[in-house]
Each structure stands twice: as C-alpha cells, then as structure tokens.
Amino acid sequence: MDIRIKPLLVLVFIFIHVLLASGQTEDVVYLQALMDNWQNKPPSWVGSDPCDGKWIGIKCTGSRVTSITLASNNLKGEISGDIGQLSELQTLDLSYNTGLTGSLTPDIGSLKKLTTLILVGCGFNGPIPDSLGSLPQLSYLALNFNGFTGPIPPSLGKLTELYWLDLANNKLSGPIPVSDGTAPGLDLLVKAKHFHFGSNKLSGQIPAKLFSSKMTLKHVLFEDNQLTGTIPLTLGLVQTLEVLRLDRNSLSGEVPSNIKNLTSINQLFLSNNKLNGPLPNLTGMTILNYLDMSNNPFKPSQFPSWVSSLQSLTTLMMQDTRLQGEVPLDIFSIPQIETVVLSNNQINGTLDVGATYSNHLQLVDMSNNSISVFAQRSNYPDDLILIGNPACMGMKATAPYCVRSTESNSSYSTPPNNCIPAATCGLYKVSSPNCKCSYPYTGTLTFRAPSFSDLGNSTIYTSLETSMMTSFESNYLPVDSVSLGQPTKNSDDYLEITLDIFPSGDERFNRSGISRIGFVLSNQTYKPPHAFGPYFFIAHNYDYFSDAFKRKRKSVSIGVIIGVSAGGCVLVLLLVIAGIYAYRQKARAERAIVKNSPFASWDPDKGSGGRPQLKGARSFTFEELKACTNNFTAAANIGSGGYGMVYRGSLPNGQLVAIKRAQQGSTQGGLEFKTEIELLSRVHHKNLVSLVGFCFDAGEQMLVYEYIVNGTLKDSLSGRTGIRLDWTRRLKITLGAARGLHYLHELADPPIIHRDVKSTNILLDERLNAKVSDFGLCKPLGEVDQTHVTTQVKGTMGYMDPEYYMTQQLTEKSDVYSFGIVMLELITARNPIEKGKYIVRLVKEAMDTGKELYNLREVLDPILGLSSEALQGLEKFVDVALRCVEETGDRRPKMSEVMKEMENIMELAGINPNAESTNTSESYEVKSKGNSHPYLNDFSYSGGLLPSELEAK
Numbered sequence: 011m012d013i014r015i016k017p018l019l020v021l022v023f024i025f026i027h028v029l030l031a032s033g034q035t036e037d038v039v040y041l042q043a044l045m046d047n048w049q050n051k052p053p054s055w056v057g058s059d060p061c062d063g064k065w066i067g068i069k070c071t072g073s074r075v076t077s078i079t080l081a082s083n084n085l086k087g088e089i090s091g092d093i094g095q096l097s098e099l100q101t102l103d104l105s106y107n108t109g110l111t112g113s114l115t116p117d118i119g120s121l122k123k124l125t126t127l128i129l130v131g132c133g134f135n136g137p138i139p140d141s142l143g144s145l146p147q148l149s150y151l152a153l154n155f156n157g158f159t160g161p162i163p164p165s166l167g168k169l170t171e172l173y174w175l176d177l178a179n180n181k182l183s184g185p186i187p188v189s190d191g192t193a194p195g196l197d198l199l200v201k202a203k204h205f206h207f208g209s210n211k212l213s214g215q216i217p218a219k220l221f222s223s224k225m226t227l228k229h230v231l232f233e234d235n236q237l238t239g240t241i242p243l244t245l246g247l248v249q250t251l252e253v254l255r256l257d258r259n260s261l262s263g264e265v266p267s268n269i270k271n272l273t274s275i276n277q278l279f280l281s282n283n284k285l286n287g288p289l290p291n292l293t294g295m296t297i298l299n300y301l302d303m304s305n306n307p308f309k310p311s312q313f314p315s316w317v318s319s320l321q322s323l324t325t326l327m328m329q330d331t332r333l334q335g336e337v338p339l340d341i342f343s344i345p346q347i348e349t350v351v352l353s354n355n356q357i358n359g360t361l362d363v364g365a366t367y368s369n370h371l372q373l374v375d376m377s378n379n380s381i382s383v384f385a386q387r388s389n390y391p392d393d394l395i396l397i398g399n400p401a402c403m404g405m406k407a408t409a410p411y412c413v414r415s416t417e418s419n420s421s422y423s424t425p426p427n428n429c430i431p432a433a434t435c436g437l438y439k440v441s442s443p444n445c446k447c448s449y450p451y452t453g454t455l456t457f458r459a460p461s462f463s464d465l466g467n468s469t470i471y472t473s474l475e476t477s478m479m480t481s482f483e484s485n486y487l488p489v490d491s492v493s494l495g496q497p498t499k500n501s502d503d504y505l506e507i508t509l510d511i512f513p514s515g516d517e518r519f520n521r522s523g524i525s526r527i528g529f530v531l532s533n534q535t536y537k538p539p540h541a542f543g544p545y546f547f548i549a550h551n552y553d554y555f556s557d558a559f560k561r562k563r564k565s566v567s568i569g570v571i572i573g574v575s576a577g578g579c580v581l582v583l584l585l586v587i588a589g590i591y592a593y594r595q596k597a598r599a600e601r602a603i604v605k606n607s608p609f610a611s612w613d614p615d616k617g618s619g620g621r622p623q624l625k626g627a628r629s630f631t632f633e634e635l636k637a638c639t640n641n642f643t644a645a646a647n648i649g650s651g652g653y654g655m656v657y658r659g660s661l662p663n664g665q666l667v668a669i670k671r672a673q674q675g676s677t678q679g680g681l682e683f684k685t686e687i688e689l690l691s692r693v694h695h696k697n698l699v700s701l702v703g704f705c706f707d708a709g710e711q712m713l714v715y716e717y718i719v720n721g722t723l724k725d726s727l728s729g730r731t732g733i734r735l736d737w738t739r740r741l742k743i744t745l746g747a748a749r750g751l752h753y754l755h756e757l758a759d760p761p762i763i764h765r766d767v768k769s770t771n772i773l774l775d776e777r778l779n780a781k782v783s784d785f786g787l788c789k790p791l792g793e794v795d796q797t798h799v800t801t802q803v804k805g806t807m808g809y810m811d812p813e814y815y816m817t818q819q820l821t822e823k824s825d826v827y828s829f830g831i832v833m834l835e836l837i838t839a840r841n842p843i844e845k846g847k848y849i850v851r852l853v854k855e856a857m858d859t860g861k862e863l864y865n866l867r868e869v870l871d872p873i874l875g876l877s878s879e880a881l882q883g884l885e886k887f888v889d890v891a892l893r894c895v896e897e898t899g900d901r902r903p904k905m906s907e908v909m910k911e912m913e914n915i916m917e918l919a920g921i922n923p924n925a926e927s928t929n930t931s932e933s934y935e936v937k938s939k940g941n942s943h944p945y946l947n948d949f950s951y952s953g954g955l956l957p958s959e960l961e962a963k
C-alpha cells in the first residue's frame with residue numbers, strides 16, 4: 011500500500027468513530043452501506059447528514075432516521091442487512107421498484123420500532139423471513155405482488171398490533187398457520203382487518219381455528235389458491251366481515267348455514283369451487299351487493315325465493331349451479347340490480363322480466379337453460395340472452411335475444427376538462443385532462459371486489475377521479491389532474507382501471523413527488539368510494555426524472571476527464587467526435603421513432619385517432635418484458651416460428667404469458683402493428699387465446715398472449731403430454747374450437763379468417779377447454795371485397811384447402827377445410843400426412859357406412875376404446891368431418907353449422923355441450939411436460955406437394 015494513503019485512512023476511521031460516539035448521524039453509515047447495494051442510488055443522498063432535509067425519501071426525528079419512503083424510484087439491487095441497524099425506523103416503503111430483488115433480509119426483524127413495512131410490486135423472492143414476527147409495533151404489512159415462496163410464517167401471529175396483512179399475488183404455499191398452544195398463528199391477530207392472501211398456492215383446509223368472535227376482520231380474500239375441505243363453521247362468527255372471497259379454490263361440502271349471520275357483507279364470492287351441499291339460504295344479508303356462487307355442483311334446487319329479499323343486490327351470478335324450475339319475476343325489480351347471470355342451469359317454464367324491471371338492469375344471461383317461453387313485452391333489457399333455450403327454437407331463432415353474444419364493450423376514459431388537448435405533445439408526453447403536456451406517472455388500479463358490475467356508468471369513474479384529487483390535494487401533492495381509462499374485468503374478476511397522474515407546475519415529477527404519491531397509494535392513505543371495495547395500485551416505472559437525463563450527461567464529462575488525465579489529446583478528440591456522432595445518431599433514431607410510432611403522442615381525446623383503441627390489452631415497455639423473461643434467456647425460450655422467437659414469461663402479478671418477439675426483418679410498420687393489436691385486442695372469446703398486451707418500444711415488436719398450460723392439441727393426441735383425451739373430451743374440444751372459429755368468422759368485427767387452423771394451433775387450458783391460437787397473423791375479411799381476399803398463399807402442409815391453393819382466393823371455407831382435417835386427426839390421432847398417406851384418403855378408404863362404426867376401427871385411435879358404446883356419435887362426427895373437407899367451398903358447412911352438429915352429437919351421446927369440465931388437469935394422469943410448443947408457426951407451407959397432388963400420385 012502506498013504510504014501516503016495511510017494517514018488518510020486513519021483520518022477516515024477517526025471521523026467515523028467520532029460520528030458514532032456522538033450518536034449524531036450514525037445512520038448515515040448504514041444508509042451509505044444500503045446504497046452501496048443499489049445501482050440506481052437516489053442522487054440526493056450525498057453529504058454526511060441524512061437529516062439535513064435534502065435526502066429525498068428520508069424523514070428524521072432529531073438526528074435519527076424514522077422513515078424511508080422511496081416508492082417508484084427505479085431502485086435496483088438488494089436490501090442489505092445494514093438496514094437492521096436503523097434502529098429508530100418506523101416506516102419503510104420501497105414499493106414499485108421492480109429492480110429490487112433477492113430475498114428479504116431477516117435483519118428487518120431488528121427494527122423494533124417499525125410500524126409500516128410496504129414492499130408492494132417489487133421483485134423480491136425467497137421465503138418471508140420468520141423474523142418479521144418480532145416487530146412488536148408493526149401494524150401495516152404489505153408484501154403483495156412479489157415472488158415470495160414458501161409458507162406464511164406462523165410467527166406473523168405475534169404481530170398483535172397488525173391491522174393490514176397483504177400477501178396476495180406471490181407464490182406462497184402450504185397451509186394457513188394457526189396457533190397450537192406452543193406456536194403462534196394468524197388466529198391471534200385479533201386487531202387485523204385485512205387478510206389479503208389471494209393468488210398464491212396456499213393449500214390444505216381453511217383452519218376452523220382461524221376464525222372466532224374475537225376477530226375483527228373486514229376483508230377476507232383467499233381467492234385463487236388451492237384450498238380444500240369445507241368452509242369452517244367458525245367463519246359465521248366474524249360479524250365484522252364486509253368482503254369475503256373464497257372463489258377459485260377447491261372447497262367442497264356444505265356452505266355453513268350460519269353464513270347468513272354475516273349481515274355486514276357487501277360482496278360474497280364462492281364461485282368456482284366444488285361446493286356440493288344445498289344452496290345456502292342467505293335471507294337477512296340485506297346489504298349484500300354482489301353475490302357470485304357460480305360454477306359449483308350444489309344439490310339441484312328450485313330457484314331460491316330468498317334472492318328477492320336481498321334488496322341491495324346489484325349482481326347475481328349463479329351460472330352452472332344446478333338451478334331448476336322457474337325464475338320469479340321479482341328478482342328483476344330489485345332496485346339496484348344490474349346483472350343477472352343464470353346460464354347453464356335447468357331453469358324451465360316461462361321467463362318474464364316484468365313490465366317494471368329495474369332501470370339499472372344491464373345484462374340478463376339465461377343461455378343454455380330449458381326456458382320454453384319468453385314473455386315478451388314492449389320493452390326488455392338490451393342485453394338479454396336466451397341462446398340455447400327451447401324459446402329460441404323455430405320461429406324465434408332470429409329474435410335479438412336468441413343471437414346476441416355476451417360481448418360487453420364498456421369503455422371509459424377521462425374526458426378533457428373544458429379544453430382542447432394539444433394536437434401533439436412530443437415523445438412520451440401526454441396531454442392531461444387540463445390539456446397540458448407532461449410526463450405522467452402511470453399504473454393500474456385494481457379493485458378486488460367492487461360492489462357493482464355495470465362498468466359502463468361513467469358516474470362511478472367521475473367519483474373515483476374526484477376522490478383521488480381530493481386526497482392528493484389534502485396531502486399537498488404536486489398533482490395537476492388524474493386520468494382513468496380502460497375499465498375491464500380481468501380473469502380473477504378484479505376490476506382494473508389504468509391511472510395516469512399528471513404533475514402540476516413542472517412537466518415532470520421529481521423523485522420526492524413520485525415517492526409521496528406512491529406512498530399515498532401503497533399505504534392506502536387514499537380511500538376510494540366505498541362501492542369500489544379493497545384495492546391496490548401497481549405503478550409502471552417512471553423514466554422521466556430530470557436527474558436521469560442529467561446523469562447521462564455527467565457520465566460523458568467523466569469520460570472526458572479520464573481522457574485528459576490519460577494525457578492523450580488524440581483520445582479527447584476521438585471521444586468528442588464519438589460523442590457528437592452518438593448524439594446525432596440518437597437524435598436521428600428519436601426522430602425515426604416519432605415518425606414510426608403511432609403510440610408516441612397518444613391523445614386522450616378519442617376523436618383524434620392517435621391513441622390505439624385497445625380493449626384490455628396493455629402496453630409493455632421493453633424493460634418490463636426483458637425483466638419477466640430474465641433478459642430473454644434461453645431457458646425462457648419455448649420455440650420459434652415464422653414470426654420470430656417465443657418466450658415464456660411471468661408478469662409481476664404472477665400471470666404467465668407467452669411472448670412472441672418479432673425478429674429483425676419481420677417487424678412491420680408502426681401503423682400496421684397498431685392496426686393488428688387493435689384488431690387482436692377486440693377479439694375476446696373463451697375459446698380464443700387472448701392478447702394480454704404488446705410491446706412497441708426500443709425498436710421491438712412483441713405480442714403478449716395468455717399462457718395456456720396444457721399445450722397443443724397435437725401434443726395431447728400424440729401422447730406427449732400424458733393427458734388422456736377420451737371421447738367426451740374430444741367432442742368438447744371439437745365443439746370449443748368450432749365455437750372459437752365461428753366467433754372469428756361470424757361475430758368478430760371485422761370478421762377474421764384464421765388461415766392456419768391446425769392441431770398445433772389449438773391449445774388446451776387447465777380444464778382442457780380448447781383455445782384457438784395464432785390468429786395474430788391473419789388478415790381481416792373484406793380487404794378486397796366481401797366474399798374473398800386474394801393474398802399470398804399461406805398455410806400448413808396437410809391442412810391447406812386445395813381450392814384456396816389453386817385459386818388463391820381466401821374465404822372462411824378454407825378454415826372449415828382445415829378444421830375438417832383436425833377433426834379427422836381427433837379420431838385417428840395421426841398426422842394429416844403420415845408415411846406419404848393423406849388422412850382424408852386413409853379414412854375414406856377404410857370407411858364402410860353399412861358397418862358398425864363405419865368400419866373404421868383399424869384407423870381409429872386405440873385409446874378411444876373402439877366400442878360402439880364408448881364412441882357414441884362417431885358416425886355423425888365422421889360425416890361432419892368429411893363434409894368439411896369437400897372439394898369446393900360451397901359444399902362445405904359454415905362454422906355455425908359445424909357447431910350445431912357438434913352440439914347435437916353431444917346431446918345424443920348424453921353429454922351436456924355447455925357443461926364446463928370441473929376437473930383441472932391436476933387430476934389427469936400426468937402433468938404436461940411436452941417440449942414442443944403451442945405458439946409456434948412451425949411447419950408452415952414453403953413449397954412442395956399439396957395433399958391433393960399427393961393423393962393423385
């Protein structure tokens with residue numbers, strides 16, 4: 011070591027010791043240590059006194075740090091154990107820093123004065139440390155939206171002051187811990203009002219001990235876990251309950267009868283379980299707004315008379331609950347009723363909504379029942395659906411209520427506030443409701459159990475905007491206005507609304523402004539109107555701090571200094587030239603982006619046409635998708651196709667997605683891309699793979715789809731996934747896929763021809779429902795005229811319609827042809843072309859319509875059992891398939907006819923075409939392990955012989 015440095019080091023040591031001895035600002039040492047583990051340090055954390063008022067996010071009492079709030083500050087790195095030394099700390103909020111990763115240090119357990127610990131929407135993983143149980147003052151604990159694994163530590167039961175416990179949207183597993191005399195458990199948290207545990211992997215029974223009359227819980231949210239057993243009787247003792255969500259578990263048995271004692275409940279979700287006792291009697295739950303009991307195999311019962319006594323009801327969801335008999339007309343005149351969904355039951359007799367049904371009534375879905383008569387009056391709700399009832403047979407088949415689909419298209423976005431939005435705002439800036447261009451802080455508000463279901467009433471959003479502005483103003487936050495948009499129900503039945511918060515004064519927020527706004531939302535200081543129920547906010551990264559720009563400039567000057575001290579003028583010159591060049595390139599690239607980016611200057615004024623009209627699909631940044639695929643690692647790559655690579659990713663909310671990333675050269679113009687995602691985002695059907703979002707950023711084009719767990723139909727037919735598809739399942743898959751295609755052809759607006767229907771483009775979800783995928787690359791109908799479209803021939807060998815190949819005229823009948831091939835695959839489990847033999851020819855040659863099973867035993871998939879009893883309807887199925895593969899399009903059926911035929915076949919075979927399978931794939935033989943992948947566009951036609959030519963050979 012250089013001798014000259016030694017005295018300096020000694021000085022530093024002395025300095026630190028003096029600091030520590032004086033007890034003055036010892037915290038600075040630990041804050042520095044904390045910061046050393048972060049890549050993006052808060053730039054204002056400099057100097058020796060964190061309490062000098064300049065360190066953003068730090069609050070002190072005297073000379074000790076008592077609060078660190080740094081929400082949405084783009085921090086990256088880990089929290090080191092040094093944090094445990096900040097012994098006076100009371101509040102720690104690091105929410106929405108997705109770059110904070112690693113496991114949570116157990117040293118947090120040393121912060122004995124901590125009352126508030128908030129780490130919402132970060133990237134933490136590993137177990138929740140036991141030591142959190144030794145924070146005697148802790149009253150607010152929010153760890154939701156991370157990747158925490160392992161069990162809920164029983165030690166949390168020692169947090170006697172706890173009021174808020176949010177562990178939702180992690181990967182927690184194991185049982186809900188309760189005390190047992192020696193170990194603590196959550197039943198001891200008698201001050202807790204909130205147990206938010208949804209969307210984890212918690213299993214086992216809900217312990218009876220968890221609940222007692224001492225508990226004061228308001229929100230019990232256990233949805234979307236793997237809980238089993240019965241609902242404990244003790245739940246009926248928690249008189250304070252306002253929201254109860256137990257849906258999407260595997261709960262069975264009877265609903266305890268004392269549940270109706272819970273007369274403070276506003277929202278009750280018991281749906282998607284295996285509850286098989288009698289329907290509970292809920293008389294007396296007079297302030298219940300939202301009741302969802304759907305998809306449970308309750309004991310068959312008449313429509314319960316107590317429903318009409320629930321005079322606060324807005325929403326009644328009871329599809330597939332084995333209801334029988336007639337529906338009384340008085341349920342439609344419940345004063346606030348908005349939605350009644352009773353589809354897939356055995357309701358019969360006459361349906362009458364009455365002459366004076368509630369004027370809030372929006373949707374009445376009675377599809378797939380046995381209603382024989384609709385007592386039509388002069389007016390009835392706009393959205394009344396009776397499809398699949400005898401009342402829709404014959405003459406009535408074309409009545410509006412017999413053809414309507416359930417698409418609801420509510421759209422809302424905050425309108426300009428009596429001003430004219432700027433025509434363009436410049437890159438990344440957005441015009442606020444007050445028509446000022448600035449860089450908004452954006453994110454998604456998610457409401458876990460709203461009391462209403464009518465998303466089209468703009469009054470509710472206005473009330474949300476007003477209450478939010480009031481809260482920001484009373485907390486003296488630098489907010490000009492807020493803008494809400496795109497309200498949608500997601501697959502968890504949560505209401506999601508996008509939120510843009512605009513800065514007042516300056517055109518951008520500073521770091522302290524953002525972290526204070528973030529805290530108001532992460533700490534639930536802001537309380538929305540009661541009707542919205544429990545909520546959380548997840549912010550997007552805020553990339554527009556002015557210091558982020560300054561820092562870039564500074565790093566250039568550091569480079570220059572190094573150059574100078576290296577003593578080379580040439581080097582300096584080179585650096586300067588390189589700098590100028592880089593600057594020019596950057597400016598050019600930015601101009602190109604602006605020119606090519608239809609999203610750059612989104613304008614909330616809908617008329618301007620700038621902003622893409624997306625329904626539910628969200629825009630991802632490149633960084634976000636990079637993070638959720640681990641920087642597009644090979645491990646995340648699940649295949650490649652004509653379009654580019656396909657990656658599997660996990661969004662911060664835990665949702666699995668399949669990301670199609672266009673390769674260089676395959677990208678299209680910005681406008682085309684915009685048109686495509688607008689089209690895709692409008693397509694919503696349960697038998698179609700839906701678009702979650704897209705990325706148009708950093709020169710990339712990516713489409714983000716929901717990830718479908720059980721892979722392709724082909725993989726299951728070939729035995730690769732281990733899922734055994736029996737005849738019933740195959741019929742259901744055929745019907746499901748037919749429904750999806752029917753939707754594309756006849757209900758989508760504009761209609762869509764798939765162009766590449768094949769068994770690798772039909773995916774199976776966890777309940778083995780068919781989902782048609784890869785219609786992303788299809789063109790809407792009507793580009794040339796209404797009947798056909800002329801395009802370059804595209805498709806896959808073995809599935810391609812010979813008429814299309816020869817004439818190059820594309821119609822939806824080409825999809826019907828390919829679908830016929832898939833149907834033949836479904837019965838034979840063979841490739842369309844195998845050993846040079848075409849499947850159509852194979853079947854036709856073996857077929858003898860005079861014999862049992864058309865004499866097809868030798869070509870059928872042996873797994874099917876091959877007896878006439880096991881294969882009811884096989885002959886009809888073959889008939890339909892062969893009609894689909896007729897030579898010319900005009901002799902082939904439409905998808906709607908295929909759908910009807912399939913329904914008939916299933917009914918004759920005694921299978922309810924509309925019953926959802928209640929089993930998940932967990933109960934099937936082997937879990938999916940297939941290595942080939944669904945989202946591929948493999949095997950696409952690239953010259954070669956066509957099946958018809960093959961046949962001719």
Ligand SMILES: *[C@@H]1O[C@H](CO)[C@@H](O)[C@H](O)[C@H]1NC(C)=O
Binds near residue numbers: 246267268271
């Ligand atoms: C709760 O329900 C049970 C059974 O339904 C009843 O016996 C009991 O009195 C009720 N308790 C309260 C506090 O209402």
Ligand SMILES: *[C@@H]1O[C@H](CO)[C@@H](O)[C@H](O)[C@H]1NC(C)=O
Binds near residue numbers: 314
């Ligand atoms: C439901 O309970 C109420 C009283 O709590 C009772 O009057 C009514 O008869 C019950 N209804 C049914 C269908 O059991």
Ligand SMILES: *[C@@H]1O[C@H](CO)[C@@H](O)[C@H](O)[C@H]1NC(C)=O
Binds near residue numbers: 335336358359360
């Ligand atoms: C409706 O179904 C019930 C059995 O669930 C039956 O008793 C009743 O007769 C049926 N009513 C009509 C009008 O078909």
Ligand SMILES: *[C@@H]1O[C@H](CO)[C@@H](O)[C@H](O)[C@H]1NC(C)=O
Binds near residue numbers: 369467468469
């Ligand atoms: C919209 O909501 C408001 C407040 O909840 C309510 O007063 C109003 O009647 C609703 N409008 C409609 C058409 O349902």
Ligand SMILES: *[C@@H]1O[C@H](CO)[C@@H](O)[C@H](O)[C@H]1NC(C)=O
Binds near residue numbers: 101126533534535
């Ligand atoms: C967090 O919010 C609660 C109310 O929800 C409030 O009582 C508490 O004071 C807040 N914490 C801080 C540090 O402001």
